[in-house]
Amino acid sequence: MQAELDYLPRTRVLYGAGKFRDLGRLAKELGFHRSLLVADQGVRAAGYVDAAVRQLEAEGIHVYPFHGFDANPDTKMVDEGRAFARPHHVDSIVGLGGGSSMDCAKGINFVLTNGGNMKGYWGWGKATKPMLPMIGVPTTAGTGSEAQTYALISDAETHVKMACGDPQAAFRIALLDPELCLTAPAAVKATAGYDALSHAVETWVTTKRNPISLSFAMQAWRLMESSFERVVTAADDLEAMGKMLLGSHLAGMAIENSMLGATHACANPLTARYGTTHGTAIALLLAHVVRWNAAAVHGSYRELHSSLPERLEELALAAGLPRRLRDAGVEESDFAQLSEAASHQWTGRFNPRPLDAAGAREVYECAW
Ligand SMILES: [Fe+2]
CATH class of the missing domain: 1.20.1090.10 (Dehydroquinate synthase-like - alpha domain)
Known part of the structure; x- marks a missing residue:
């Protein structure tokens, strides 16, 4: 007996060397005005954060970079991201970096738009209010988190990894540019x-x-x-x-x-x-x-x-x-x-x- 399935592609996928240079244009197309840029320290050091900020600002978009997380984003880091983003009244999120950046972007999106804490979204489909549109730009060939509606966030206390998913947590666009991945250690x-x-x-x-x-x-x-x-x-x-x-x-x-x-x-x-x-x-x-x-x-x-x-x-x-x-x-x-x-x-x-x-x-x- 064939297993049941429910397949709805929610993410536009753009692939190609040099595609990163389309980030500003794509963000503008999606109507971004004030964007939280969730990017890990590695991509910041590689200069990609500055490049992303330049591209977004060139399209008139205000950018607020957040880097306060590490390889295993946890509930505390997600809460810090929300505290950072809230006063800026962001209307969109760009995730840039390895899987941790993608997961952290999704995690912050949940708690910023729907309130409460990450544990409340453990499981599937628990976001009742609209979430912010997101663009994901992976800089490692790894988790494939930019293709998924689940954020993997660890409980800061118990270290249990929680998979928190919702259709709204899908990236609107996944921008895949292999040039960005070459510089990874x-x-x-x-x-x-x-x-x-x-x-x-x-x-x-x-x-x-x-x-x-x-x-x-x-x-x-x-x-x-x-x-x-x-x-x-x-x-x-x-x-x-x-x-x-x-x-x-x-x-x-x-x-x-x-x-x-x-x-x-x-x-x-x-x-x-x-x-x-x-x-x-x-x-x-x-x-x-x-x-x-x-x-x-x-x-x-x-x-x-x-x-x-x-x-x-x-x-x-x-x-x-x-x-x-x-x-x-x-x-x-x-x-x-x-x-x-x-x-x-x-x-x-x-x-x-x-x-x-x-x-x-x-x-x-x-x-x-
Ligand atoms: Fe894995």
Whole structure:
């Protein structure tokens, strides 16, 4: 029986080298007058914030840049963003940077327009008042958050990652320019890129998969599997970077239509417990989850690659990512606690092989 689906494209996608220079024109087209610019420190240092401000101001748009967040935006940072934005009476938001900028932009949009705190939006469709129009400009090929209606925001107290989604949290425009991604540090390209690869692999087999998500996942995999090694070894390969960026966006569209699986369920507790970078945690686990799932997916992985776990290990090796949990500071004595936390992750519910604490423990032991 075919799984149900509900597909409504909400985001205009523009892709191409140099497209960033269209930002001002596009913002004006959408009627932006006073824009909050949510941009991480990395893109500020790269000079992209100044470039964005210049372009927007050239179209008569007032710009208020906010940088008060880090790689894992939490409820406190989102609240600070709201406090910063409120007196400026902004009518629009531009998210510029890695996945954290996209998530933070969405998070601020929720609480600024609808009030309360982020926890109140945990789940789906809880914004009752109109949200602000947004443009997303990713500068890493990674989360594909610019393709999604969910903001991933951590609870500042418990470190639990909350997925807060609403149709209104979709970016009106995703502006994909591979030139912006070339300057990211090699380590960021490696972790963000591997995360994007995992999105294609996980969405390929979830219980919610459907012909639409599978189309995105397959094309995302093809684009990224053929370019990831170039991106992490040749800093100036614009063509490879473009494939990764477009692939990561398509993988984000696949997530939007099919959710994720056990790799993300087991990775999130590592980030919460040890502060492990998301992409690093994913790289430690993905090949093991593929092996653990294999019996449940009836050969589907073979359509991606004839020996997928080995290929995934090869890609992690090429990117210099750690291979074993023991090399990444994970304590074996924490397995019980980590497994329990993994079994409660929402994303694990869509894994093709049902994931409970015992299953998560098997994954951690294989990756140890
Ligand atoms: Fe991810």
